[in-house]
Amino acid sequence: MQADTLTPTDTPRDACETWTREAIGAYQLGRLREQLDYVGEHSVYYRRLFAEHGFRAAQLTSLDDLRALPFTRKRDYVDSIGRVPPYGEFQAAAPADVRRIHFSSGTSGAPAPQYWTEADLDRWAGLYARYAHAQGVRPGDVYQCLFGYAWFVGGLGATAGYQKLGATCIPGGSADSERQIRSIFEYGVSVITATPSFVAHLAQTARSMGLDARESPVRHIMLGGETGASVPATRERLEAEWNAKCFDAYGSLEFQTIGQDCHVQSGPHLAEDFAYAEIVDDEGQPVADGTPGVLVLTHLDKQAGPLVRWWTGDVVVRDSSRCACGRTHARLPGGVRGRADDMLVIRGVNVFPSSVEQIVRGFEGLSSEYQIVLDPSVCDARTGFLTGFRLRVELEGAPLGADVAERLAHEIREKLQVRASVDIVPAGSLPRSTHKSKRVVREGLDT
Incomplete structure (x- = not known):
């Protein structure tokens, strides 16, 4: 793609964002070979799995060859931690090289950890910075993080990304609503990230304080942790309450943020240089673009806790056509359409x-x-x-x-x-x- 198809204010932060689909596929195949070679050597779980299926990374001649391996599910991950606590059998980095551990609830109710090395953390921050840039955030913006910081994955990752981009960062967290509102008005906060329900709550809090969220300096709102930003009625209501643009984000503990809206707001762009995405039906067979299916993800660039064919359980629709913004990474219009299981999302x-x-x-x-x-x-x-x-x-x-x-x-x-x-x-x-x-x-x- 020629760079001049992008407006001057929307020049991508990373060159890979406008690669051709052919270039993206070639890059993914090369990275898959390297990543799976690393995983097979360093992860006890995948070393055993590869041996059981007679699989070698060198045998990959196409992305479709990855389907020779079974899906990895959350139960597999949690069970491995029970067998080899506390890091489990998926860990592929030495404990001394792990720089951060986050947790979420596992299917057994026990905390399920995920790990990051220094390189992993830098990659994570870089993706957040990429997405924030695509939404119009620039150095000099003042950013207030309204995700929680304790145990969970949201707050620290987002803050690191906006800081990497050059924004002034206020780690507000997800409590003390009146103080959050005062900070937004006093410090000229132009960007916030939060769950949709907390953003709605803060608008109500502002009214109770005699303030109007529409008159705040906030102009960019990145929403995560719940559905909502891709639901037109919800997005329109929140944008009206704040006089700001709302951007949908997709991510998980295991894969952090790997999809966010650009300024066009036509669905989260997948970070196809970081993860290889498959969309499959109930039988595990691939479905065409435009057809709902379960999102399955494989890390292309992860040192600690890398995952192969991770069954997210999230039902999505993929659109691999070029976005109006000029970016070529596939999008998930409508965000997460539902769950393939009975998982509930409560306040993120x-x-x-x-x-x-x-x-x-x-x-x-x-x-x-x-x-x-x-x-x-x-x-x-x-x-x-x-x-x-x-x-x-x-x-x-x-x-x-x-x-x-x-x-x-x-x-x-x-x-x-x-x-x-x-x-x-x-x-x-x-x-x-x-x-x-x-x-x-x-x-x-x-x-």
Whole structure:
């Protein structure tokens, strides 16, 4: 692609952003060979897996050859940590070379860690800087991070990226709403990152303080941790409340931020120089652009904890055509369309029904029958985003102490970092199934 198809204000930060599709594919194949050779040598898990499938990195002659390997799922990752704690069998860097560890809830309810070396952290910051630049952020902008910093992956990664770009950074975190608003107005904050629900909450907080978010200096809002920025009605509402442009971001603990909107806002651009993306159907077969499927990712440039054919569970649609901004990396129009499993996203935290079940089963006197209830009482009235969940749990027999519901709610808050309202119901109250029990129940909601 010729550089003059881009406007002067939108010259890409990184040259790879405008490579031809052929150049992207050639680069990915070369990087895959190198990365898989590294993984096969340094990761116990993949060394064993490659041997079981008679696979060698040198045999890759096309990107399609990667399909000779099975998917890697979160259960595989969590189980490996149980076998070889605390780093697990996926770790491919020496512990002494690890510079950062972040955690999220695993499918068993135990924290699932991910690791970064110095080079990994620099790569991560570079991707954030790339995306911020594509959204119009420049050196001299004042950036306030409204993602959480404790344990989870959002805050530190975003801050490092905007700092790398040359912005002045304020690590605000996700609490103390009035102070966040005061800081935005006092320091001329032009860029914020947060979950959509927190951005909506801050606009309301500003009104309660006699201020108008539309009159704040904020002009760029990067949204992550929840769906919303790719939903037209939600985006329009937030943009109107702040008089600012909202940009959708896609990422995960395992792959950090690997997709964000450019200024055109036509769907997050995948970082195709950092990860190889497959979109597959329920049978694991590739689907064409424009067809919904599950996103499967493979690291192309990761030293600590690299993953091969990672089943994200996120349902997306890919568009590999050139964007109106001139960039050629594929986009995910509409962002994440749904989940291939029952995972819930509550205030940016991933919650699996199996994690809840693990906690419930730790309480004597409670049966294995439970329901996670989603109704208007656990949804933000303005945005519809989940703020928690209700939990119905059956007694196994005789009534328990009056404090069991409170203790169970406390345990959920401690282990999963989300709030739950617990109802203990008599034995036999919940419906039974001869097949799969319906663990997530929606009551009074449209979807």
